[in-house]
Amino acid sequence: MADVADGASASPAKQVIYCGICSLPPEYCEFGGTTKKCEEWLQKNHPAMHERLYSQDAIEANLSTLSLDAQKRAAKDAEKKAAKAASAAAKEEERKASSKVIIKRVERNKRKYVTEVSGLEAFDLDLKKVAKDFGKKFATGSSVTKVPGGGEAITVQGDLSDDIYDYVTENYEQIPEDNVECVEDKKKKPAS
Amino acid sequence: MFKKDISPGAKSKVKSSVQRAIRTKITETYPLLVPHIDEILPKKEQLDLVKLPDRVSLYALGSTPLFWQHMDDPLLPHLTLVHKYPTCFPLLRIDRGAIRFVLSGASLMAPGLTSPGGRLPKQNDKDGVGPEEYRYGNEELDEGEVVVIEAEGKENACLVGVLRMGTKEMKEKKKGVVVEGGHYLGDGLWKMGLD
Structure with a gap:
């Protein structure tokens, strides 16, 4: 949430810190399923708050308000949630590692080309926005198009495969360079 | 929701x-x-x-x-x-046991508010008027009013919704749905980015 900056000193608006991992206020992290990571994040970024929330006293005070039975159920539930979150995260990681961004040069009309970029959506990028960025960067037409096999790709006018390769590897750090691939529809490589 | x-x-x-x-x-x-x-x-x-x-x-x-x-x-x-602006809305408080249900999207039920950890308006007659209790107000709230729900032992609110049952009825019945389809911490609306 990007509202940390706009609070003037005179305003009565309360500034709330949000966890960088699960985006909830840190006091609710224990219900999120990624408690461990959240705790580490808090310790690193707001040690004072960490002290207050994760001290022995605080934990005991939390437990004492619930009956034993309810405690057990809550603990079991939390465990299940944590396991689910962990497995989801692992899956996501794997998906990202295995998915590829393919930059393809397609011949449109003899010496005219378009460049098709597919696979960006696997890296949580909004295709519409990326297309806009491409268009701005390369000063060409750029749009999101449907691919015959299902799914969507970005089509950029002009032969830009090398430029896009550089741009993607440089600007989107969540995409590892090894996962970006240039493919030509024709056998000859374009002169760079 | x-x-x-x-x-x-x-x-x-x-x-x-x-x-x-x-x-x-x-x-x-x-x-x-x-x-x-x-x-x-x-x-x-x-x-x-x-x-x-x-x-x-x-x-x-x-x-x-x-x-x-x-x-x-x-x-x-x-x-x-x-x-x-936590103090600018009608507030109610739920007990600790209810938090995990609310945060996973369940409807809020009356026992979460009527139990010792919960707070409803007009409870201060018997508890004595402490400054901490005062924030839950003196007026009974009716069905259809917008409430902010905060949680026992927590500073920040965890749910916003429309009351399905007046607070008076809650105290009598101590059963049933209180808030349904609200906006809670960690839901889709919360996580959605707007840029």
């Missing part, structure tokens, strides 16, 4: 006359916000209307979500706004 992750739909600018109407509506529904209204919704700023699935519309200022509305239901504040 936002159990699943949602993605924002079309974003359009709100006409200035409509913006004025929204402004008056907000001050009518939440009179306590009047001193802060210029800060929340500066007169000159362009308000955006973002369409969300299920006929929900969200009013946002730049990338800050402010209020959301389901069809013609009352305007409900986004939780980030509630966190900034």
Whole structure:
């Protein structure tokens, strides 16, 4: 949430810190399923708050308000949630590692080309926005198009495969360079 | 209401006359916000209307979500706004045991509010009026009113919704659904990015 900056000193608006991992206020992290990571994040970024929330006293005070039975159920539930979150995260990681961004040069009309970029959506990028960025960067037409096999790709006018390769590897750090691939529809490589 | 992750739909600018109407509506529904209204919704700023699935519309200022509305239901504040001005809305409190259900999207049930850890208005007669108790107000709330639910032992609110049952009825019955389909911490609306 990007509202940390706009609070003037005179305003009565309360500034709330949000966890960088699960985006909830840190006091609710224990219900999120990624408690461990959240705790580490808090310790690193707001040690004072960490002290207050994760001290022995605080934990005991939390437990004492619930009956034993309810405690057990809550603990079991939390465990299940944590396991689910962990497995989801692992899956996501794997998906990202295995998915590829393919930059393809397609011949449109003899010496005219378009460049098709597919696979960006696997890296949580909004295709519409990326297309806009491409268009701005390369000063060409750029749009999101449907691919015959299902799914969507970005089509950029002009032969830009090398430029896009550089741009993607440089600007989107969540995409590892090894996962970006240039493919030509024709056998000859374009002169760079 | 936002159990699943949602993605924002079309974003359009709100006409200035409509913006004025929204402004008056907000001050009518939440009179306590009047001193802060210029800060929340500066007169000159362009308000955006973002369409969300299920006929929900969200009013946002730049990338800050402010209020959301389901069809013609009352305007409900986004939780980030509630966190900034926690004392400007009618408050209720739930006990600790109920938090995990609320955060996973269940309807809020009356026992969460009537148990010792919960707080309803007008409980201070017997407990004595402490400054901490005072914030839950003296007026009984009726069905259909917008409430902010905070949690025992927590500073920030965790749910915003419309009451399905008056607080008086709750105290008598101690059973049944109190808030349904609200906006809770960690739901789709909360996680949605607006840029």
